Amino acid sequence: MITVHGFSPSGNCHKLRLLLEQLGEPYRWVEVDSSQGQTRTPQFLALNPNGKVPVIELDDGRTLSESNAILYYLAEGSRFLPADRWQRAQALSWMNFEQYSHEPYVAVARFIAGWTPLDSPRRAELPALRERGHRALAVMEQHLRTHDWFSGDDYGIADIALFAYTDVAGHGGIDLQAYPALRAWLARVRATERFVALPEPDAQAAQRIAQTA
Amino acid sequence: MITVHGFSPSGNCHKLRLLLEQLGEPYRWVEVDSSQGQTRTPQFLALNPNGKVPVIELDDGRTLSESNAILYYLAEGSRFLPADRWQRAQALSWMNFEQYSHEPYVAVARFIAGWTPLDSPRRAELPALRERGHRALAVMEQHLRTHDWFSGDDYGIADIALFAYTDVAGHGGIDLQAYPALRAWLARVRATERFVALPEPDAQAAQRIAQTA
Known part of the structure; x- marks a missing residue:
């Protein structure tokens, strides 16, 4: 196991x-x-x-x-990885995008907001992180205007990779209101079979998030 | 084509x-x-x-x-991607390491040194970038003490991905002297068939690199 x-x-x-x-x-x-x-x-x-x-x-x-x-x-070998070589390459491309152009901003803003003290000097990074995060979300929104998924014709690992931090971008102060196609995609992911959500932040993290401007 | x-x-x-x-x-x-x-x-x-x-x-x-x-x-389908599923996963792991824990420091330090003006405010980032770059090189050095390659049993795309900026880390002021296994690996990559080196920086970039402390 x-x-x-x-x-x-x-x-x-x-x-x-x-x-x-x-x-x-x-x-x-x-x-x-x-x-x-x-x-x-x-x-x-x-x-x-x-x-x-x-x-x-x-x-x-x-x-x-x-x-x-x-x-x-x-x-590998499951329906979550496209069997088609070109679609598989596109899925990997989005997963690289996630790690290079999305996670370092969207995830790090959330981490700083919820998991560092309210007086942490790292909080000065938040405005720049949010701005870069919005740039990544705009690229996703553009893709989702003409595609249902990031993993090819169907839901798969590129969607899982991008969903993780996008769904909780608000914790870092990144609002998703401006991205209707992205919000519809988040709902499609949440509706997949056997979906499980990220646990809610614990009380301390939730309080810090609430107190972060 | x-x-x-x-x-x-x-x-x-x-x-x-x-x-x-x-x-x-x-x-x-x-x-x-x-x-x-x-x-x-x-x-x-x-x-x-x-x-x-x-x-x-x-x-x-x-x-x-x-x-x-x-x-x-x-x-895909060539000798540069391992046929074995576990080795392929390890190669992908190193390629993700490269984009997340290596390139944002080693490549960005080089870019700032050679491709931004000598009075660029970004130059203040160099000490922190170099320190994080050294952390990535230390992880590579540890792997290379017991392995010849990053792509499994043979040279492949994880080596190509990691070689690119490691070989020119010095342009960003990151010295490789402390990493003997890594330097031996760089030499092995340079000795592969039909190897081509990154072009030398142009005159302006070379001058900036020389003038970067």
């Missing part, structure tokens, strides 16, 4: 939970609180020298890191 | 040139100077709404963006 080492509030980690649930594949989940330094311990660095969750571990001890590489690995 | 829209000094673009040369696949190269705003024109945004090079264009006008997705597309 696959073991996932992950932090439940992390969208990167939740991507794996969503796919594993939708695949109907059994897994163990080991909670690693990256906001409390648990990814910097010698034990964790032995799993992933880059010190990041998620990591999956097979029964024989082999490990694989990087959320989108894990999604690809888990989805 | 594939058309590559790319900026020759860009490592992300050079990845494609290196793989296409090593595949022996003919291609056209259309130069797009992203340092001069040529990726923000309406014509270019029609190719890639995210405004980034490289983009490949097929004869029928279809386009694909994101360097590592393009590498994967071009390499």
Whole structure:
């Protein structure tokens, strides 16, 4: 059985939970609180020298890191990865877009708002992160005006990758009101079979988010 | 024939040139100077709404963006992409590492040093970028102490992706002296058949690099 080492509030980690649930594949989940330094311990660095969750571990001890590489690995041979070479390439392109042009802004703004102290100097980064986040959302909106999904003709791992942090962009102060096609796509993803939502932020994170301008 | 829209000094673009040369696949190269705003024109945004090079264009006008997705597309079915599912996943993992934990530091430090004016306010970012770049190189060094390649048992697209900016990290003031296994790997990549090096920086970029502390 696959073991996932992950932090439940992390969208990167939740991507794996969503796919594993939708695949109907059994897994163990080991909670690693990256906001409390648990990814910097010698034990964790032995799993992933880059010190990041998620990591999956097979029964024989082999490990694989990087959320989108894990999604690809888990989805091979399933309906969540396009069988067509060109569509598969487009899905990978959107997953690279997610990690380079979306997550570093949309996810980081959310992390700073909810998981750093209210007096953290990192809060000065929020306006620039939000502006770059909106640029990424505008690129998604343009695609969604003429396409239903990011993974080709059907829902798949590129949708899972992009859904994770887009759905909770509001936590970081990034409003989705200006993106009707994107909001319709979020609703389509939420309506997929065996969909599971990211857990709500805990009380402390929720309070910080509420107090973030 | 594939058309590559790319900026020759860009490592992300050079990845494609290196793989296409090593595949022996003919291609056209259309130069797009992203340092001069040529990726923000309406014509270019029609190719890639995210405004980034490289983009490949097929004869029928279809386009694909994101360097590592393009590498994967071009390499499918060749010896540059592992046939084994687990090795393929590890290659994708390293390519995601490259785009998330390496390129935003190693490549951006180089870009700022060589392709922004000597009085650019962005130069204040250099110390932090170099520190994060060294963290990525240390992770690579650890892997290379016990492995020859990043793409599985043989040289492949994860090596191409990581080689691009690692080989020219010095342009951004990131010294490779502390990484012997990494330097041996760079030499192994340079010795692969039909290897082509990134072009030397032009006179202006070279002068800026020389004057960057």
